[in-house]
Amino acid sequence: MDLRRMFILPTWSCLHFLFCISIISFFFCSNLAVSFKTVDTLPGYSGTLPFKLETGYIGVGEYEDVQLFYYFVESEKNVEKDPLVVWLTGGPGCSALSGLVYEIGPFTFDLASFDGTLPSINLNPYSWTKVASIIFIDSPVGTGFSYAKSPKNYPSTDTTWTNHLYMFLQKWLSDHPQFQKNRLYIAGDSYAGKIVPMLVSEIKKGIENGSEPRMLIQGYIIGNPVTTYNHDTNWRIPYAHKLAIISDEYYKFAESSCNGEYVNPDPSNFKCLYALQPIQQCIEGIFLGNVLEPTCKFTAPNPNTGKEDQSDETTTSTTEIDIDIFLRSEEEPWCRNHNYIPSYFWANDPSVQEALGIENGTISDWKRCNKSLAFESDVPSAFEYHQLFSNSTPFQVLVYSGDHDMDIPYLGTLSWIHSLNLTGDCNWKPWFVNGQIAGYYERHKRSENQFYLTFATVKGAGHTAPEYKPKECLALVDRWLSSYPL
Incomplete structure (x- = not known):
């Protein structure tokens, strides 16, 4: 008998067994790596929160090097039956906290009492969590509290952002199986108007390929959405004309000279360039987010010094915001960007980060919108996704626009919606909240595949409509999710 074989075979078997266990453990842990x-x-x-809030990280990408931070708030009405909504804030690079606190989440800051210290929290009676459970995700990587373990993984694109979100959702639903039976909607505004349909497309492919967990995707919601940036912004001049910001004479001259191209006109078309000069003078002082509000420069205050960080976000402006002047509001006209200052003091506070479960050393300075994000757009237009869905998928879609938004004017959004060549199901008519006109809407459909798209304006709202008209936007989404007429 060969004694060597007696001992070698069992030894090999043990090694093989341990190797298999290691491989199984690796895949098991990597698939369920949720904190x-x-x-x-x-x-x-003060006191216990009257809503259920969960926060955490989910690792995505190769070796889970990218850690996406999220806030999850359960529906305050019926957790089992209400839909699950994934909310994406725009930018790219604007934190999920911005969407949570300033748009559709269950709490906000007490702006009236803010004195440059830790801000107090007020409850938001118009939170969308009144009718849905919502996951707010800091994405792409480098946004908010999300981070990468290696510097090489910070650069991202539309495509990688979308892929990371799909991985995130697969893992989150695997770890929260009780929500796999809830209706799922993907939602977001501004630049996320591109990413939402891209993510929906990935979910659709996963369903067709039999991927688990199976997602009950029903449709999507996009607000003041970027679709094709050049197309969207090209509508600013027709929109400005409708609002009497530029005269009939200026507009007609530009319309006849520029062949409909105002953003990137032919540099050899001197007649067009000449026509655009007085128009630019008319609109350069307008706050694009809401044409009725003052323009200002926003440089985020450093919460440690009270001074402003000039490297942060800025908008077209005429006035510097100083934190001391902000606290003496009678000395400086109010500006919407004042509202964002408390978020820097709150999110950078060590006690807040400890309460949220932020991992030590992962970020040095929280920003509401990270303007230094290593991001490159690699998908010029989301229109093809809308077109594909409208021709093949029984989705419910809600598109809304603040009608005072000149950044992404509703005219451009309506233009691409009409080019889908859907059947008109409901012509332009008002919708109401508390007996008052809250906006106007129209509904389109494709009966062959039960695709329905509702477009609504929100009267008086600017870019990111829920920030301006929270009560009206909650009524809008509540009726739409419940399949009630607007």
């Missing part, structure tokens, strides 16, 4: 916590209290709020 989250339930947050019962938050600095700035």
Whole structure:
């Protein structure tokens, strides 16, 4: 008998067994690598939170090097039956906290009492969590509290952002199986208007390929959405004409000279360039986010010094915001960007980061919108996704626009919607909240595949409509999700 074989075979078997266990453990851990916590209290709020808040990280990408941070708030009405909504804030690079606090989440800051210290928290009676459970995701990587373990993984594109979100959602639903039976909607505004349909497309492919967990995707919601940036912004001049910001004479001259191209006119078309000069003078002082509000320069305050960080976000402006002047509001006209200052003090506070479960050393300075994000757009237009869905998928789609938004004017959004060549199901008519006109809407459909698209304006709202008209936007989304007439 060969004694060597007696001992070699068992030894090989043991090694093989241990190797297999290691491989199984690796894949098991990588598929379920979710770190989250339930947050019962938050600095700035007295007592226990009256809603269920969960925060955490989910690793995505190669070796889970990218860690996406999220906030999850359960529906305050019926968790089992209400839909699950994934919310994407725009930018790219604007934190999910911005969408949560300033748009559709269950709490906001007490702006009236803010004095440059840790802001107090107020509850938002118009939170969309009144009718849905919502996941707010800091994405792409480098946004908010999301980070990469290696510097090489910070650069991202539309495509990688979308892929990371799909991986995130697969893992989150695997770890929260009780929500796999809820209706799923992907939602977002501004630049996320491109990413939302891209993510929906990935989910659709996964369903067709039999991927698990199976997602009950029903449709999507996009607000003041970027679709094709050049197309969207080209409508600013026709929009400005409709609002009497530029005269009939200026507009007609530009219309006849520029062949409909105002953003990137032919540099050899001197007649067009000449026509655009007085128009630019008319609109350069307008705050694009809301044409009725003042323009200002926003440089985020450093919460450690109270001074402003000049490297941060700025908008077209005529006035510098100083934190001391902000606290003496009678000395400086109010500007919407004042509202964002408390978020820097709150999110950078160590007690807040501890309560949220932020990993130590992963970020040095939280920003509401990270303008230094290593991001490149590699998908010029989202229109093809809308076109594909409208021709093949039984989706419900809601598109809304603040009608005072000149950044992404509703005229451009309506233009691409009409080019889908859907059947008109409901012509332009008003919708109401508390007996008052809240906006106007129209509904389109393709009966062959039960595709329905509702477009609504929100009267008086600017870019990111829920920030301006929270009560009206909650009524809008509540009716739409419940299949009630607007």
